[in-house]
Amino acid sequence: MSSPVVKLVAQRVALGILLLLAVSVLIFAGTQILPGDVAQAILGQSATPESLANLREQLGLNQPAYIRYFHWLGGVLTGDLGTAMSSGQDIATSIKERLWNTLFLAFWAAIVAIPLAITLGLIAVRYRNGWVDKMISGVALASTSFPEFFIGYLLVFYFAVQHQWFPAISTVYAGMSLGERLQAIALPAAALTLVVLAHMMRMTRAAILNVMQSAYVETAELKGLSAFAVIRKHAFPNAIAPIINVVMLNLAYLVVGVVVVEVIFVYPGMGQYLVDHVTKRDVPVVQAVGLIFAAVYIALNIIADIAAIVANPRLRHPK
Amino acid sequence: MADSKANSGRLLDIRNLRIEATVYPPGEAPKTITLVHDVSLTLEKGKVLGLIGESGAGKSTIGLSSMGYGRGGVRITGGEVILNGRDILKGGREGLRKLRGREVCYVAQSAAAAFNPAHRLMDQVVEATLLHGTATRAEAEKRAVALFRKLSLPNPETIGERFPHQVSGGQLQRVMTAMALCSEPDLIVFDEPTTALDVTTQIDVLAAIKDAIRDTHVAALYITHDLAVVAQVADEIMVLRHGRLVEWGGTRQIIKEPRQEYTNALVSVHEIEHNEQQPGTTPMLSVKNVTAAYGGGLVKVLKNVSVDIHPGQTLAVVGESGSGKSTLARAITGLLPPEQGSVFFDGRTLGNRLSDRPKEDLRQLQMIYQMADVAMNPRQTVGTIIGRPLEFYFGMRGRERDKRVAELLDQIEMGKGFIDRYPAELSGGQKQRVCIARSLAAKPKLIICDEVTSALDPLVAHGILKLLLNLQQIEKVAYLFITHDLATVKSIADSIAVMYRGEVVRYGSKSKVLAPPFDAYTDLLLSSVPEMEIGWLEKAIAGRRMESAGN
Structure with a gap:
């Protein structure tokens, strides 16, 4: 393979990775904008303010969004997609x-x-x-x-x-x-x-x-x-x-x-x-x-x- | 068949050929037009017949009929095409497939377009031979390499491994000739094989084709609009016009003693009377040490170019494709700002960029292009097209404008009746005349003519050149005339600049530039222009001092 092809292919791949990163930001931001609170959703109507606060702390929901994003992205890159809230199962295993x-x-x-x-x-x-x-x-x-x-x-x-x-x-x-x-x-x-x-x-x-x-x-x-x-x-x-x-x-x-x-x-x-x-x-x-x-x-x-x-x-x- | 025995040397016999096509004019019912009216011809084995005429004469249509092929919706509706003793029109589709690429092969005008960009040259060259099973792959490739060598292609052993885009236009044309010869046909149809090439490349390809025809004893139909070219290769010449036979005779008779007036007009086409004017003291436009490049300075196309144009005179810029002629025009008009140097007009410096120039400067420099049909808006009438500069530069409106448009139409020898016509309704020559009128409407001091006659038939081009010279006398307008055609230059120029690889290699008044002693390149250029003389090709090849740029 000659050099122009290699160069063009490298360009496309690099662009693709950038695009994927941009999409990951969008997906993360999109789910943050959605109304509703994860802790509330998990605990349901009967949740007390204390248990909500505890769960938020436990899930890291009190941290700023960009930290949670990098946390999430780091997990994705190492193959850890997190845990499903509804079933508590590892997402990566179920998705595979x-x-x-x-x-x-x-x-x-x-x-x-x-x-x-x-x-x-x-x-x-x-x-x-x-x-x-x-x-x-x-x-x-x-x-x-x-x-x-x-x-x-x-x-x-x-x-x-x-x-x-x-x-x-x-x-x-x-x-x-x-x-x-x-x-x-x-x-x-x-x-x-x-x-x-x-x-x-x-x-x-x-x-x-x-x-x-x-x-x-x-x-x-x-x-x-x-x-x-x-x-x-x-x-x-x-x-x-x-x-x-x-x-x-x-x-x-x-x-x-x-x-x-x-x-x-x-x-x-x-x-x-x-x-x-x-x-x-x-x-x-x-x-x-x-x-x-x-x-x-x-x-x-x-x-x-x-x-x-x-x-x-x-x-x-x-x- | 007693008839075929009597004519045992006869390869092709076309009798009363009639070819028709259906056209679909916009807004009208489809109608059938006749392209070829009962033309007959015969060709002996190993002979070359030249078919000559302007576009629309039916040359290519007749040539392709020897393969039973009609381009687009073209149909052979009458007559017989007898090849090797049988009427091929009666052989059905299968019969035609068997003879195409085996008995008759085709060499197209633009080899660059006629080769498939996706396949290697060798695969395409041997394809027909393998398809018809006349040789094994190894034999066919050996034959192809031998043909590459005969056609003096560089690296004949390996050129077949290349793709079409890796080979120059002149070389591709020779590879295409090798492709036609590879299946050892009885007849080759050459359809304007050198028309798209530069003049210095044309001579090489022409010599290669001529040698190959002589050595392989193949017969040929050689189609061209250039009588001087066909005179070098043909045994007989057939002159066609509007799908009808005008004259058919031996090559010497046609070019020396034409019997028909039309043939005579073709033979004498290049003679225009023009007295060279001497340059005045101060030039109107001067280009001083201009260097220009594309790709942000990467590809230098003009190197330190200086030329002058005097009021009311013509400077011709000649050179091959890629020599920088059109780039010079772009630098002068401001479309391509020069990297160094400047352009002076009427004693002041012109802005480098188009956007730096006031409207008045734009008005003074007008352009006419090679392709008249794409230089006009197809949805505007002739009146609108010519009226536009009148409105834009002079603010003319209504009756005043229409009156001026009518005057301009008169000047270009077209009547008032054309005001409401659309470009599609005009012939090639008429379109170019409208473009001339549009540039004149601005009352410019200089018109840049970029290959304005290259796309036209010789007789039409002749008319355009005469018109331009007349207009120059009346309007005192100067021309910068860009062309690769030296015959044109000889007829209209006052001074000449010869360009080669971005540099002006020779510059001066016409009589000086065209008088010996010549530099090597000008000599090559001048000696490559085909002359209407039998045996010119051999003399020209023998007398050359420099290889052409195409090699």
Whole structure:
């Protein structure tokens, strides 16, 4: 790897870390501004002023906000996300398993959705403005336009209730084999795929159509390449940067936007965990989950940037 | 087939070719226009036929029809294209795919755009050969390296590993020729292969193409608008206009004894009468020791440049791309403030920055650009465009302004009827005339003309140059004429500055600059301008003293 690429990548990573720090400040400040008092929330209506004061002292709530922030940040950096107030459990331990579940679901949804979206995009370009193109776009747009809970319940109704091919509730637990796990997540993964498909497909189509006017595409046609080979070999590599960007945005959505789907299928992932603790006003958990979501989002966007840089031959092979 | 036996030496036979396209004019119903009207041509094996004409003549369209290809919505609607004894238009899509890249190959005008930026050159050069299965990869690569060597590319063994952006324009054009030759086709279509190159690079590429054609015995259709260029490589020349055949004959006959008036006009295009004016005592604008750079002083593009422009006279600045010609214009107009040195106008110093200059100074210096169509607001009418400087500088309104616009339109030899037209409704030459009228409207003392005729066809460019000279006589306006075309310089300049890598290497009155003894660079530049003479190329190559900058 040559120096401009290394420099650009280092820049992006540094920017990403700065951004993440800024987000952590925002998250911390946001939860401070929220009305209500943690000690009050824990002790409830029956709290005496003495017990409130004691608990505040114990939780360090009497210290100024910036000290509490650095305390919290230091903990995060050493892997200590604090303790959940509602259950008293260590947040890091509970999150670990759920994060893994969420990533597992996102991974399998992505494995299906990304190649499918890109292939459909390529086919749509090949038969552009014809009925194949219109059908692909129509179906993909329709599936995106339906709300995810609607698609979710539709899938449950058809595949779980009527045909009983897949379970309606995606329970996973330690000791399940990969096959069993895959069967359990089939329906939520399908729902997620349908949600993100159209966006990526449309972007692939638009990005490739954009370069189809180029002189090098004509050169390829005049070499006698078939229409599909021209698109795949000569147009696609030059349209890769915008495609990667939209793919990464959708990957991020698969991780941080799964809340509704996880709730529908009662899947023990991050979304479910977040929703549970928001209702319980468990601020440390909300902070931790928010930070992890932000980190995932930023990391994927950095990866998209870096991939776009690396995909550019002018940067990879300077003069 | 008795017919094909009788013509066993015949490679390509196009009969009554008719090509149409559907256009969608805004606000009107789509209509079909005919681009090529029943043109016929034949080409023997190993011969070169030059197709010449201005833009819109149908040259490229006819050339591409030999591969059964229509650009955009262009359709071949009539006639036959007989290649190697069969009508390729009847072979269907599969038949066309089999001949493209194997029997017929294509060399595009801009190799820089025609190579895929994402792939290495070698992969692109051997792609067609491998696709059609005429050689293994190793054989094809060996052939490619041999072709790189024949086309005198530097490092023929390793240049294939590079990406297109790592190779210069002139070299890319030669790699593209190698790409066309690699699958050993019977016919190559060269579509303006040297038009986008600098004049000193053009001569190298032209010589390389000519040698390659001779050594490989491939036949070629050579498309260009430059008769002097095609005279160097073609056996026969076909002159086209508006999609119709004008004249077809041997190269010598076409350039020496043209039978049609239009051909004659093409041959004699560069001759303009202009008597050189002697410089007066005090220059109107002088550039003194100007040094300018981009990127905060990192890339020096002008080095200690000094030139003078006298009232009512023309200074031509010539040089290749990257020599700093346009940067000089930017420094004079204040768009790029010089790092050192100053610009004096009418005996006083001009502000370095555009924002430091009063409106009156802005009025005195006007510009005309190469691309007339992007220099005008497409949503304004000609009247608004020309009227704008009248309002801005002189505060003219209403009838007074309209009267002046009509006068200006008259001066540029366009009638009042154009006032309500939009730029999109004008031809390239008309657009440039409107830009001239717009600059004249400010009544400037100096107009900077940046490659104003480069994008135009020779005959249209000729008209623009004549107009500029006439206007100079009437309005006493001075021109700073930036160009890479030495023929233009010879016809209109009073003094000349030759630029090379940011420096003025030769400067003086036209007669002095164009008289020997020459410095090495001016000699190279002058000797590289194609002359309408058979055998000029070989003489020019033999007589060179300096390598061109493209190598």
